[in-house]
Amino acid sequence: MAIWRIALKEILSSVRNRQTFLFMLALPIILMLILGAGLSNAFSSKHSVGEVRLLYQATFSENDMSAYWDSFTKAIGKEGVEVVPIRPGMDWRQEVSSGRYTAYATIDKEGIAFFGSSKNTVESGILQGMLVAFADRYALGTAAFQASPGVGTNILKHAAESKDFIQETTLAAVRKPGSIDYYAVSMTTMIALFSIISANYLFGAERARKTAIRLMAAPISKGEILVGKMIGNVFINTLCVLVVVLFSKFVYHAYWGNHFWLVLLALLTEVLLAVSLGLGIGFLLTKQEGSYMVVMIFLQCASFFGGAYFPIENTEGILTLLTNLSPLRWINTALLELIYMDNIAAVWKVIGLNLGIAAVFLVLTVISIRRREAF
Amino acid sequence: MDRWTIGNKATVLGYIMIASFLAHLASEVNPWLILIYLLYVALNISLLIFKKPQFKRLLSALSLVLVAAGAVFWEPLLWLLLPMNICELLPSSTIGKGLGIVLIGAGGFLLPLELVPVYLLSGLLSYLLFTCSSMLSEKIRSLEGERERLRADLQRLSRSLSENNEYIRQSEYTIKLEERNRLSQQIHDDVGHAVAGALIQMGAARMMLATDQEKANELLGNAIAISKEGLERIRLTLKEVKPRPEELGINRLRLFVDELSAKGTVAATLTFEGDIDAVTPIQWKIIQQNATEAVTNSLKYAKATAISIEVRVLNKFIKAVVEDNGVGTAKVVKGLGILGMEERAASAGGTVIVDGTKGFRVTTLLPHRNE
Amino acid sequence: MSHVLEIRNLTKKFGDFIAVDNMTLNIGEGEIFGFLGANGAGKSTTINMIASLLRPTKGEIVLLGKNIVKDSKFAKMNTGIVPQELAIYEDMTAYENVSFFAGLYGLRGAMLRERTEEALAFVGLGDKHQSFPKNFSGGMKRRLNIACAIAHLPKLIIMDEPTVGIDPQSRNYILQSVRKLNEMGCTIIYTSHYMEEVEEICTRIAIVDHGKIIAEGTKEQLTSIITDTKEIWIGFRADGAISIESLQGIAGVTAVRQEENTLKIVSKSEVNNLNRIIQQLIKDQVEIRSVEEQAPNLESVFLTLTGRNLRD
Incomplete structure (x- = not known):
């Protein structure tokens, strides 16, 4: 009973606190609009394939093969792929890494070795696909040739002249997030993480107002106070997140995918994570100012590295580590995968991770509360 | 004890790592397994850091779960680590110990057959080591506690002995001094006069003996009477030599203050107010001892230049204050000295207040007799 | 209780x-x-x-x-x-x-x-x-x-x-x-x-x-720790003789002394005898100018026992 009273009081106080409400509702909605409109170019879902140039070195032992290779290069040449044999003195690594060529391949009787560019991933992917298809067919052809030369020649010939190399390699274009879609997700997750602030202040406020004295003197356990406050806080923050989600969905028409309930569940676990994180920090660093500073720095770093303001991709070294430390990073990635690729497993993993970390911090909080005489 | 347990764990863990490595010599080491090893080491080392048994239990339970998970998913050899955590988790009672061996034994039935012998060997050895070391450390702890108690007793007794000796010496000395003073005074005042008077009379009698025998006779009779009276006075004086106790009390304190001033390091003063006679000898003893203790403290720590002792007899209380003008301290930490003063005061139903805000001030409050 | x-x-x-x-x-x-x-x-x-x-x-x-x-x-x-x-x-x-x-x-x-x-x-x-x-x-x-x-x-x-x-x-x-x-x-x-x-x-x-x-204890018990007496100061006009003896006969009064125009009467604090003293003075035809009672309060009890002021 006391739990509900405390939860209700917490909700009442939060609702009366206009600043919080403005902060938790208006900020994400406005940021979504600004960032979504301002950065829409960065999120074009079409990717134009640039020039595709293959540098190769071929050592053929059989003439047959060189003939097939030639007809293959001709066939893909028609598709716009420029195939250039390596000249002596050229360093293929430099050529590829400088971007003059998309990829480098060596062809000999052992097979095809392919070195793609990490810069133009799409183009080098296309090339790789073509070469794989070529190699497969050639292998099939030679196998057939040994069994029945006529059929084999036929296959090989057909294989070399066929134009369907490209069709083999193109994937069906998936739906990609537009800018408003991206920011709908990233702002919502960010605002859910911002629950840390209010959770961090949950007990600090009681201490500051001295009402902690009354709570401690009342015939209720510390556990009831903690649970009541958590319920109230989680409820109010979830409500804010929900409003933001619904607003983006119905007003901005952001795309939230086919697993809407799962998205909401993931967001709920994120709020839980944030609330217990805030509580934990609040109890580990009792000085309110210090605690608040830590929370704000953590939030800003987490938002930045987690891709709340702009998507961060292709990171290296320490940056990768930093981005991976941000809860927003996991959650955003998982949500985007869920919404655009229907990857449900990724979301469950993140939900588990959220709950796990939330549990760890709750345990820390409980230990700290038990050790302490007052709040 | 902790060191033995951790050594035990390290040995078994080392065995597991080597055995597991040799068994899968060709394949790559499983990173999960390394994580498990590291986590196990981390958990069991942090076990040593925490003092509270609940945390120890918690960490041990975590380590148990970790080991079990590791054993189920990756490396069955990890089961060997289980018995030690079981030992730690169980209560240290006889039942707990009995339960431990049952649990460890029961674990043997659940394992793959080829692991059973080595599991039982290491499990039972660990169990024995753990029980033995916990028993021994328990014994050491109780012995140590006893020794501590004995040492405190000894200290207390020897302190009170030396205090008593001091008191005896002091009072002997003062009594002697007083007695000597009194005697010499009395002898001078009364007996001296009497003897002188008798001498004069006798001298006169000798001169008169030839000329006026009757007068001489009278003078001699006078001398005899004076001498008799003097003798009686001597007897009386000797009877009365025991000084009054309250004089002893305040005088002893005065003596103490004079000695203190004579040493020259501090200026000491003594004031008293009220009906000093109302203070009983026992109370004087307490006041004297507390004052000595407080002054010793002041000289040792306070860097004071002046110490004042005040004895005030109020309507229901006797208040004795020792105050210095030294550095004082914001928070008074009770040492043996203060505890001793409190004990003494409490024996007479009183209290001691030690204040360090403006120099040290030790107030002893004693109620009038024990009402 | x-x-x-x-x-x-x-x-x-x-x-x-x-x-x-x-x-x-x-x-x-x-x-x-x-x-x-x-x-x-x-x-x-x-x-x-x-x-x-x-x-x-x-x-x-x-x-x-x-x-x-x-x-x-x-x-x-x-x-x-x-x-x-x-x-x-x-x-x-x-x-x-x-x-x-x-x-x-x-x-x-x-x-x-x-x-x-x-x-x-x-x-x-x-x-x-x-x-x-x-x-x-x-x-x-x-x-x-x-x-x-x-x-x-x-x-x-x-x-x-x-x-x-x-x-x-x-x-x-x-x-x-x-x-x-x-x-x-x-x-x-x-x-x-x-x-x-x-x-x-x-x-x-x-x-x-x-x-x-x-x-x-009660306020009275606490003040009695320090002393069980109070002083009553009575100011009067300085003419005519004052009979100190008649005052000393009043119950509770332990000492009376005259300092110029003031009578200082020491009395047991638990005895309420102010009325009788004043009656006696009136009977003796003394012209009273002021009456002041000097009883110890808790503040002075506190100060005496601890050597500190309450608001230190």
Whole structure:
């Protein structure tokens, strides 16, 4: 009973606190609009394939093969792929890494070795696909040739002249997030993480107002106070997140995918994570100012590295580590995968991770509360 | 004890790592397994850091779960680590110990057959080591506690002995001094006069003996009477030599203050107010001892230049204050000295207040007799 | 007199520092018990332990026959605390504040409403149900602070400096409320460093210094620790002879001396003989100019026993 009273009081106080409400509702909605409109170019879902140039070195032992290779290069040449044999003195690594060529391949009787560019991933992917298809067919052809030369020649010939190399390699274009879609997700997750602030202040406020004295003197356990406050806080923050989600969905028409309930569940676990994180920090660093500073720095770093303001991709070294430390990073990635690729497993993993970390911090909080005489 | 347990764990863990490595010599080491090893080491080392048994239990339970998970998913050899955590988790009672061996034994039935012998060997050895070391450390702890108690007793007794000796010496000395003073005074005042008077009379009698025998006779009779009276006075004086106790009390304190001033390091003063006679000898003893203790403290720590002792007899209380003008301290930490003063005061139903805000001030409050 | 609260050998240490030192004390039913002591004497620590806000290091506190650590729920149900500092929610109305805290004591429904209204009416905020405390004056906030502690009708109310920093009017109101609560059967523990307040309303007082109770008793018992005499100074017009002998015959009078135009009469403090003295003087046709009674007060008791001023 006391739990509900405390939860209700917490909700009442939060609702009366206009600043919080403005902060938790208006900020994400406005940021979504600004960032979504301002950065829409960065999120074009079409990717134009640039020039595709293959540098190769071929050592053929059989003439047959060189003939097939030639007809293959001709066939893909028609598709716009420029195939250039390596000249002596050229360093293929430099050529590829400088971007003059998309990829480098060596062809000999052992097979095809392919070195793609990490810069133009799409183009080098296309090339790789073509070469794989070529190699497969050639292998099939030679196998057939040994069994029945006529059929084999036929296959090989057909294989070399066929134009369907490209069709083999193109994937069906998936739906990609537009800018408003991206920011709908990233702002919502960010605002859910911002629950840390209010959770961090949950007990600090009681201490500051001295009402902690009354709570401690009342015939209720510390556990009831903690649970009541958590319920109230989680409820109010979830409500804010929900409003933001619904607003983006119905007003901005952001795309939230086919697993809407799962998205909401993931967001709920994120709020839980944030609330217990805030509580934990609040109890580990009792000085309110210090605690608040830590929370704000953590939030800003987490938002930045987690891709709340702009998507961060292709990171290296320490940056990768930093981005991976941000809860927003996991959650955003998982949500985007869920919404655009229907990857449900990724979301469950993140939900588990959220709950796990939330549990760890709750345990820390409980230990700290038990050790302490007052709040 | 902790060191033995951790050594035990390290040995078994080392065995597991080597055995597991040799068994899968060709394949790559499983990173999960390394994580498990590291986590196990981390958990069991942090076990040593925490003092509270609940945390120890918690960490041990975590380590148990970790080991079990590791054993189920990756490396069955990890089961060997289980018995030690079981030992730690169980209560240290006889039942707990009995339960431990049952649990460890029961674990043997659940394992793959080829692991059973080595599991039982290491499990039972660990169990024995753990029980033995916990028993021994328990014994050491109780012995140590006893020794501590004995040492405190000894200290207390020897302190009170030396205090008593001091008191005896002091009072002997003062009594002697007083007695000597009194005697010499009395002898001078009364007996001296009497003897002188008798001498004069006798001298006169000798001169008169030839000329006026009757007068001489009278003078001699006078001398005899004076001498008799003097003798009686001597007897009386000797009877009365025991000084009054309250004089002893305040005088002893005065003596103490004079000695203190004579040493020259501090200026000491003594004031008293009220009906000093109302203070009983026992109370004087307490006041004297507390004052000595407080002054010793002041000289040792306070860097004071002046110490004042005040004895005030109020309507229901006797208040004795020792105050210095030294550095004082914001928070008074009770040492043996203060505890001793409190004990003494409490024996007479009183209290001691030690204040360090403006120099040290030790107030002893004693109620009038024990009402 | 049965004991509402028994404190036995209570000790509280913060590290090396001993805030409360082996305190033993009984508080009987219907008392207004005052704790008197300078800041840092251990008053608040003691009170916080009684209110279950701090755990005793040693010793025990028994409330209505039950140990407050073992039967903490029972103890908390029967205790109300008015903290020294305001402990109210600024963003909730007066009614919501009282109702919330009373609700934590298991009150609900009609009962909760009734008790909340009673408590607010009791402190004179019956017409301010829906106002927010941020619009209240200091005295009104203090009164709300009290209302939050009494709605669950506790047997023992602890008031820690409830009159700090408010106007005399509110202060009188609060003192009256304390008396009224006491008449309704509440036992009250009251701390203040306004000596007059303590002298005025407390039935029994404990003087606390360095965590110890130095003396306890009624105001008269405490003053008698120092002395059992009082001095009456009577100023008169300096003509005509004054018969000191006739005054010395009056019961209680122990000494009379004349210093110029003032008679200084030393008398036993427990004997009320001022009337007889004055009657005697009038009979002797002495023209009285002024009468002054010099009796020791708690402030001087405190100063004498501890060597400190209360407001050090």
